[in-house]
Amino acid sequence: MEELLAKHRKEQKDLQGRITQKKKSATKKTRKGVNDECDRLQRELSERHQAEIAQLNGEPSQPVDGFEDLSLAGESDGTPGETTTHQADEKNHNTSNSTSSPQVPATESETVPAPAARTKKPNRQKARLARRAAEQAAQAEVAAEEAAKQTDYRGNERDAMNAVFKRLNLKEVEINPDGHCLYSAVAMQLDESGVGLRPDPKRIVLQSPSQARVDTVTSPKHDGYRAVRTVTADYIADHREDFEAFMEEPFDDYTRKIKLTAEWGGQLELLAIAKAYGVDINVIQADGRIEKIESGETDGDEDENKKKAIWLAYYRHSYGLGEHYNALTRQS
Incomplete structure (x- = not known):
């Protein structure tokens, strides 16, 4: 988990640097498009990070499809991979009507997404603060470089x-x-x-x-x-x-x-x-x-x-x- 979080922090820092450069080079005509693109990049990165964390925690990152019973053990004659039509129907009937079975019907699984797959709406205030911090850091770096070049x-x-x-x-x-x-x-x-x-x-x-x-x-x-x-x-x-x-x-x-x-x-x-x-x-x-x-x-x-x-x-x-x-x- 620590390695994944470190990777996320690096990707977030790299993205902030790209966003800062894009906004510095934007003109009046292109500023709205650049802002929209920056918001989209920030949102996509946030969603991907959440999905990767969910996957690492063993939680489904998207709705899970129902699975059929793919058991290969035959019960009538002990021959692997064979079941009678009556046995299959009975098994499906028992499975669907069982109140104690922990399995979730396929239709329910398809309609109710896992909580970890829900994407949070990006926090615009935090994004603005992050952009501002990145811009200030870039300006400080430029000022330090200029000061280093000046005669003492x-x-x-x-x-x-x-x-x-x-x-x-x-x-x-x-x-x-x-x-x-x-x-x-x-x-x-x-x-x-x-x-x-x-x-x-x-x-x-x-x-x-x-x-x-x-x-x-x-x-x-x-x-x-x-x-x-x-x-x-x-x-x-x-x-x-x-x-x-x-x-x-x-x-x-x-x-x-x-x-x-x-x-x-x-x-x-x-x-x-x-x-x-x-x-x-x-x-x-x-x-x-x-x-x-x-x-x-x-x-x-x-x-x-x-x-x-x-x-x-x-x-x-x-x-x-x-x-x-x-x-x-x-x-x-």
Whole structure:
């Protein structure tokens, strides 16, 4: 029985696959015919399965015809295969009138089909659910195949970054991806390198409102981005001729967004930070390149300049919000 049921399940699964393909290829004109054909195939398979189960259980799968008494034993003279007409008539008479005989008359057997031979009406709701499940499985399989063919940009980016970190003996520090990531990563490293969040007055003199924003920072790792944003905006404003040509919006609107909003920072902001704080900034790209933004510091102390250098990891695909910067520190 288990083998038969397994065979039935396989045939049902194969039929569902055929039905799905037929319905996918159907057009408006052929859809009704295709649906009717699919229902017919489903009904025929169900009937055949029921008949096979009935046959395996020893139940008749169709009305059973009556059988004549084909006994070959003769009673008059003991000769096999011979009976007298009187004996045959008497036997038939006794058989038809016997109330204790378990045999069923031929006419009754012909008119009353066996219960196992009755075919149930197909359950259309179950058929629809089965078709829907088959279609969803086919769609999931197609989606999985397409996904397997696509380039894993996130995985490739992570692998390339990790290889560079290992080669340069760098440790990555996760920065919250909230729009302030560039400034937060810089603030953390300015504090740890000893440069601090207050720029050298020889490079930029902050006005009172800006100085107040820098002085009210409670923690370089948590709100240090406010100080770096303020210094960046003021440095760009003080060197307007060096930056305005690269902007795609009004200059004052651009600097206001840097100072007061969570607008993302980029190449112009990195250059302003390097100049304002006198630090070199090294940005590791996903393709393994290292982009260096120089501060122009020429004090001649190479070791000291290395200590002040800031390292950033720039991601394009690994974070849900888009472009992102993480901080990098030297392994001890």
